[in-house]
Amino acid sequence: MKNLFLSILLLFCVASLSAQNWEPLFNGKNLKGWQKLNGKAEYKVVGDAIVGIPKMGSSNTFLATTKNYGDFILEFDFKVDNELNSGVQFRSESKKEYQNGRVHGYQFEIDPSSRAWSGGIYDEARRNWIYPLTQNPSAKTAFKNNEWNRARIEAFGNSIRIWINGVPCANIWDNMTPTGFIALQVHSINNASFENKCVSWKNIRICTENVASYLTPETNEAPEINLIVNTLSSREAKDGWALLWDGKTSNGWKGAKLSTFPAKGWIMENGILKVMKSGGAESANGGDIVTTRKYKNFILKVDFKITEGANSGVKYFVNPDLNKGDGSAIGCEFQILDDEKHPDAKLGVKGNRKLGSLYDLIPAPENKPFNKGEFNTATIIVKGNHVEHWLNGVKLIEYTRNNEMWNALVAYSKYKNWPDFGNLAEGNILLQDHGNEVWFSNIKIKELK
Structure with a gap:
């Protein structure tokens, strides 16, 4: 019995040492650690969520982390009203010399329209669509309208992969931007009635330590797109x-x-x-x-x-x-x-x-x-x-x-x-x-x- 107890204790200690180290990006109380960029949309804390509210006449607006991240696993819950378009930027930048500070970089797409490209990858203010869900149509049903959805982004070296509710959605191989901030997007609108709608995020957390140990094993469910010119992944x-x-x-x-x-x-x-x-x-x-x-x-x-x-x-x-x-x-x-x-x-x-x-x-x-x-x-x-x-x-x-x-x-x-x-x-x-x-x-x- 003593040996059994020691074995169980050892396993528990090993599991504890190897447990994934998550860092919350949102403290559930205020927007400390975030900054608003570009547009005039509103961001506020409601309950345990960050809520983004569009504004007529505003360009795309971003709530960005004040820190940059390179290799990471990012998870968050999101919910969006119908007719809005939104997203989450990652490995993104805002530089004065690039279109006067316009946010640009990889975007996890949030798309409640009939097109259903949520989980695809859009390259904001740069290359446009780099992974539309025409590349992986079976993933179009992963996103659930009018419900909270769980997202996962794995960015490790040149590999970027995305899941919604456990379903593999996008998979690219690219080296254009190896590091950058994470940002919540409120898209511009062209209809004043959309000012009554919102997009929300909660349970935002990131893992930046020992990332390779926690990557999801590769499968063929989300076809890979290689964006590094004249190479084979x-x-x-x-x-x-x-x-x-x-x-x-x-x-x-x-x-x-x-x-x-x-x-x-x-x-x-x-x-x-x-x-x-x-x-x-x-x-x-x-x-x-x-x-x-x-x-x-x-x-x-x-x-x-x-x-x-x-x-x-x-x-x-x-x-x-x-x-x-x-x-x-x-x-x-x-x-x-x-x-x-x-x-x-x-x-x-x-x-x-x-x-x-x-x-x-x-x-x-x-x-x-x-x-x-x-x-x-x-x-x-x-x-x-x-x-x-x-x-x-x-x-x-x-x-x-x-x-x-x-x-x-x-x-x-x-x-x-x-x-x-x-x-x-x-x-x-x-x-x-x-x-x-x-x-x-x-x-x-x-x-x-």
Whole structure:
């Protein structure tokens, strides 16, 4: 019995020593340790909660911790009235030299609308949406309207993961801001009746000691998005992703009508692959570039940035031998275009030459998540004859090839004279030179069985 008692006591002592050390960020009485930034919304303590109340005419308002945090586990309860939008900033900053002190950085989204993106990650005043819940639609039901919800944020090194009510919601790999403050957001409003609504937080606590010991084991429930340019995270490598461009050299690429990489028209600098401006003609300067090998079933991701008035594209199922004359190599195309400034947007049928469309065949929706002047992510998914185009995590179109409907669609397009267009079992992947400057980066592929 004595030995048993000593064993139990030892286990108790070990458990006590290894117990997670939580620090409360809100004392339940006042706003000591917090400061208001940017807008004019009101924050006050009601009972055991911090309550944020919007104000007409105010910009986004933030109640920020006076301390910064790097690696941590943050937990809090939150409740929001319908029709409001809110969030919790973390690893965020407010610097005079950045938009005159505007708060910017990672935001845990609180979204009671029908869109239901609570638990996604928005990059406030910087890159906009970096993890919309289109990336993880099963998590849209985690948030409960008109109820208290429990949030958990784990930020450790480059890994940031989010849960609501125990459900994995978001998962990114990023290194843009390794440390910063935590802040409660009251969003701006455009309706005076919303001044009667509020958002509340309570039980806010943080763990900053021995964080690695308390991280949640990795699962595949929330797909990871890697935002560090031209790299693979350990999880991506494990999942079978490969860099299609290494960020430095022309390895794996050549001219579509050449045996080597073009000697002009393309440059590589600072992790960006640029096709240079040359007058707007198709493949008339450096020419298109293609992968040196072919691909069959895959998920392809390409980050691109459009200069004003530019035209380009990402093609797949390309046969470089099909067109040896003037113009671009032939293949299915994810159109890259400045819809506002390039005349091609007004050609074709029902907008099927606009950004994200299957060029000259299937139009992308007019309302699409395009970030003007910033990098955007094009994703092309090919599973046999089923193909999808995505832009910044939102699916734009899907179609099936190698059938009568597809062949009829091709017959009424500019590709009607190219034999068996779009029906190849495999093909090269192409980046288009259309005589306008367009930037590419973070090009990666996952081959599917």
